[in-house]
Amino acid sequence: MTRRARKKPLFEPGLIPAPGGLLDWRSSQHFDRFESRPCALCDKPTRLRSHYGEPAHKACAESWIAANPTEARLGRFASDIQCKRRRDDDHA
Ligand SMILES: [Zn+2]
Secondary structure, three states, rough: OOOOOOOOOOOOOOOOOOOOOOOOOHHHHEEEOOOOOOOOOOOOOEOOOOOOOOOOOHHHHHHHHHHOHHHHOOOOOOOOOOOOOOOOOOOO
């Protein structure tokens, strides 16, 4: 694996989903209104960006996490931070 220089995130990432889990990319900061760029994973244009500004479809990032669980833990793709109110409180 090539070691890329550790950049500061554009905005703060939250949790890394478990392999097979879904990313929570609700923040509008994931969306580039001005420019489509080739997805880092499938090469098709996308306006979505990871927390580090890497162009990637959410679905591609999710499959990448499932396919690369070890590398995924380094935090290339993470969900948004869940601040304050929790949407689904699963108290049994
Ligand atoms: Zn893609």
